[in-house]
Amino acid sequence: DVKVTQSSRYLVKRTGEKVFLECVQDMDHENMFWYRQDPGLGLRLIYFSYDVKMKEKGDIPEGYSVSREKKERFSLILESASTNQTSMYLCASTLAPAQGSGYTFGSGTRLTVV
Amino acid sequence: KNQVEQSPQSLIILEGKNCTLQCNYTVSPFSNLRWYKQDTGRGPVSLTIMTFSENTKSNGRYTATLDADTKQSSLHITASQLSDSASYICVVRGTGGSYIPTFGRGTSLIVHP
Numbered sequence: 001d002v003k004v005t006q007s008s009r010y011l012v013k014r015t016g017e018k019v020f021l022e023c024v025q026d027m028d029h030e031n032m033f034w035y036r037q038d039p040g041l042g043l044r045l046i047y048f049s050y051d052v053k054m055k056e057k058g059d060i061p062e063g064y065s066v067s068r069e070k071k072e073r074f075s076l077i078l079e080s081a082s083t084n085q086t087s088m089y090l091c092a093s094t095l096a097p098a099q100g101s102g103y104t105f106g107s108g109t110r111l112t113v114v
Numbered sequence: 115k116n117q118v119e120q121s122p123q124s125l126i127i128l129e130g131k132n133c134t135l136q137c138n139y140t141v142s143p144f145s146n147l148r149w150y151k152q153d154t155g156r157g158p159v160s161l162t163i164m165t166f167s168e169n170t171k172s173n174g175r176y177t178a179t180l181d182a183d184t185k186q187s188s189l190h191i192t193a194s195q196l197s198d199s200a201s202y203i204c205v206v207r208g209t210g211g212s213y214i215p216t217f218g219r220g221t222s223l224i225v226h227p
C-alpha cells in the first residue's frame with residue numbers, strides 16, 4: 001500500500017515562528033498536495049506539485065510556501081505563523097490524476113499557533 | 115465555478131440503522147466521483163469511485179449511486195456500526211484542464227449504541 005507520512009501529528013508554535021511541515025510518500029508518485037481542513041469549510045488546497053522543483057498555487061496560498069527538492073518529499077512552510085493558520089494540515093499524493101487516480105492522504109498534522 | 119454540495123451537514127443514528135448521504139455537484143464535464151471516509155484525527159480514505167457509466171457500486175455495507183444526468187450521488191450505509199462514525203467526503207473531478215478535484219465539505223456521521 002502507498003504510504004504518505006507526515007512528520008508530526010501535533011504541533012504547537014508561537015506567532016511569528018517559521019514552521020516546516022514535512023510529508024514523505026513511498027510509491028514514486030509525481031503529484032503531491034497540501035490541504036488545510038477547518039470545521040465547516042472542508043479541505044482547501046494550499047499548494048500542489050506535479051514534479052520535482054515544480055509547484056503551483058492552490059486556492060489559499062497566502063502565507064505559505066512549499067519546497068519539492070526530491071520526488072518523495074513535499075514540504076509546507078509557514079513563513080511567519082499566525083493564529084489564523086491554526087488548522088489541520090493534510091498532505092496527499094496521487095499517481096495519475098488525469099486518469100482518475102485517487103488521493104492517498106497522510107494522517108494529518110494538527111497545528112496550533114499561539 | 116465547480117461546486118460540490120453535501121447534505122446533511124451532520125447526522126446522528128442508532129447502531130444497526132441505515133442511512134443515506136447526499137452529494138450534488140456542478141462539475142462539468144464530469145470524469146469521476148469518489149466518496150472518502152475520514153475518521154477523527156486521520157486522513158481521508160477512498161471508499162469508492164464512480165465513473166460516468168456506473169450507476170451503483172458497493173463496498174461491503176457501503177453502496178454508492180450516481181445519476182450523471184441530475185449530477186447527484188448518494189452513499190447508503192446499511193446496518194450501521196459504531197466504526198462508521200466519521201466524516202464522509204464527496205470529491206468530484208472533471209475532464210480536461212486542471213486535474214484538481216473539487217471537494218465537498220463533508221457529512222459528519224455519528225452512530226450511537
